Amino acid sequence: MKTLGYYNGKFGELDEMTVPMNDRVCWFGDGVYDAGPARNYKIFAIDEHIDRFFNSARLLDMKMPVTKQELKDLLQEMVNKMDTGNLFVYYQLTRGTGIRNHVFTEGPGNLWIMLKPAEISDGMKPIKLISTEDTRFFHCNIKTLNLIPSVMAAEKAKKAGADETVFYRPGGRVTECAHSNCHIIKDGKLITAPTDNLILPGIARAHLIRMCKKLEIPVSETPYTLDEMYNADEVLVTSSSNLCLHANELDGRPVGGKAPELLEKIRAALIDEFTEATAI
Structure with a gap:
């Protein structure tokens, strides 16, 4: 895979993925995210990023559809599908799907994941x-x-x-x-x-x-x-x-x-x- 997307259990190349119009991200930007690099198919500092991701969701009273370990396993599974192991690994949680209403949609949120090739700068150039x-x-x-x-x-x-x-x-x-x-x-x-x-x-x-x-x-x-x-x-x-x-x-x-x-x-x-x- 050159790129890879995930939405609530569905996988595909990014340009093939779609999401419901009533996902609250469309109306309110109602969500949190985290991201980090992978190299040689190994995600760097993954536990720290997942802890922050879950904390962001907690601070906004959002319900995760997975545990930390389930998310960690899913991200690694997706990394392993890629043509290159040097990647930008991005994931976000939106509050759910429903007719536009400012009050919260009940239930767990929607999990999005996006992977694309990327390299870490060595920091030499100012x-x-x-x-x-x-x-x-x-x-x-x-x-x-x-x-x-x-x-x-x-x-x-x-x-x-x-x-x-x-x-x-x-x-x-x-x-x-x-x-x-x-x-x-x-x-x-x-x-x-x-x-x-x-x-x-x-x-x-x-x-x-x-x-x-x-x-x-x-x-x-x-x-x-x-x-x-x-x-x-x-x-x-x-x-x-x-x-x-x-x-x-x-x-x-x-x-x-x-x-x-x-x-x-x-x-x-x-x-x-x-x-x-x-x-x-």
Whole structure:
């Protein structure tokens, strides 16, 4: 299979799959999702992603149609069907199917899965960032399907010739990026926004923090501002699709480049962790 989709027990190539018009995702974007990479037919950090997926559903009072182990087995079964083992593995739960009504549809939700070929960046090439005010709601810790602000921010970055958009709240506090977490290094310390309701608790973020502690690099989970990002020694961007990227430009201004040895130490360690975990 070149791509593979799943919807409530039905499998097929993505362009052959259909869903009911009355799935609540069509009317309300009523759902949650999670995703991560696979390499050599091995899904990376699968337990962490599934735990977050189930937590997102719990926070929105959604009913899973499967157990964690059943979902884990299903995802691996689908990965094994693919022509390549290097993949982006995506899954989402929508609240159910029924005539449009704001109140919840009763019963378990609908499970969607999507697989497509993908490669993890080695993080060697620097990226360009722009910033924009964070006008999203106050439940960013839940990985919902309501992604219009992120879609608009991603398009803004594309039109500006940048790779990602940094969100900031009134007062200049940096929260995260349109589809990534962001962090800074200053004076030998990693500084990353706390996991409150303004950011998604990224799996790659958690691996970054753990790796820094393993490498005896101090970590501070405290708010920081856009001005501090402009003046940081290094600017890091992490996601499940790109484990450790770094930026050399923000809003047309050069950033980072002041702690290359420390940056490389972190990047290499995270890529090695992924490579070892997904080795044949």
